[in-house]
Amino acid sequence: MLRADETWAFFSRTGVGLFKVDVLAPSGVVDQALLLALAEEGIAYSISRDIDSVDLEAKVIILDVGSSGLSYLESAAAKFEALKIPLLCALPKSKLDWFVPLKATDFFLVPPAKGEISARLARCMAVNRMSLNGAHGSRRSYPGLHIDKTSYDVFYRGRRLVLTFKEYELLSKLAGHPGKVFTREALLSEVWQYDYYEGARTVDVHIRRLRSKLEDTGQSLIETVRNVGYRLRPDGVEVDGEGRRGKGR
Structure with a gap:
């Protein structure tokens, strides 16, 4: 770019x-x-x-x-x-x-x-x-989550997710580095190629939408690191909305 x-x-x-x-x-x-x-x-x-x-x-x-x-x-x-x-x-x-x-x-x-x-x-x-x-690439996997970079198909627990292009890019970025914490500014720069500080709210909105599509059980693979940003959990353990841990299924 x-x-x-x-x-x-x-x-x-x-x-x-x-x-x-x-x-x-x-x-x-x-x-x-x-x-x-x-x-x-x-x-x-x-x-x-x-x-x-x-x-x-x-x-x-x-x-x-x-x-x-x-x-x-x-x-x-x-x-x-x-x-x-x-x-x-x-x-x-x-x-x-x-x-x-x-x-x-x-x-x-x-x-x-x-x-x-x-x-x-x-x-x-x-x-x-x-x-x-379609972009050249391979299938990227995470416990329960499968991202096909060639077809842009995303499956979670065997269920195909319908994502917007930005939701796909955001999830792919997080899944490519499980456990790595991305600041809102870093995600805005890498996914949107934009660094305007107020645009960080856009990241929050897309994360919220991703969670709504991923966490039909009330649990989340995307963890909020308070005052820092977001990460995909590195251990396959999910965190519910109140911070309790449970085994990934």
């Missing part, structure tokens, strides 16, 4: 205009800071006011989150997810929490840092290729 400044330099040489980007702004008014950043990075774009008018040939859809209500944006996000088109959210700082329910591929804050949109676009396309084609 290139840093934002490296990606910006790369696209400056090779032509980021090769990207076909559509900006969805239901209000019809796009944040001027977003338009300025797109122009400065040399990114060609079109603007759509509603879901049905979006250019479906676009490589990435940039969703101007500040231009509409959450329910409408969720409908738009669901459509693009079904069409396998990456969704990049342009988030005002006041609506940072909206990134989670929108289930977007990635996001940036408005106004973005120099070169950040190019970096996020590149990552969106890379993630989409992995999702469509």
Whole structure:
């Protein structure tokens, strides 16, 4: 993954205009800071006011989150997810929490840092290729938990889990290092490739969702290390919501 400044330099040489980007702004008014950043990075774009008018040939859809209500944006996000088109959210700082329910591929804050949109676009396309084609890898196992890195299938106690891509990446990261404690900041950086401090709340929300899908018995494989972060238990022993230990089944 290139840093934002490296990606910006790369696209400056090779032509980021090769990207076909559509900006969805239901209000019809796009944040001027977003338009300025797109122009400065040399990114060609079109603007759509509603879901049905979006250019479906676009490589990435940039969703101007500040231009509409959450329910409408969720409908738009669901459509693009079904069409396998990456969704990049342009988030005002006041609506940072909206990134989670929108289930977007990635996001940036408005106004973005120099070169950040190019970096996020590149990552969106890379993630989409992995999702469509499958990544090379092998099956990763943990007591009761099986993660297939080729098919992206996850099974827990013989039951297939339905995970979002970010939930999959987060669980895979923890399962790859049983017992290792990851801070929220480290997970945000390694899974989301983002280091904005308020984004740590996104990690908490995804951990909570993972637990809800894993712990149908009221126990958890993911342990909270108070004031530090999270880890996957190293010994196959699960911890219930009150901190009591019980043998993994």
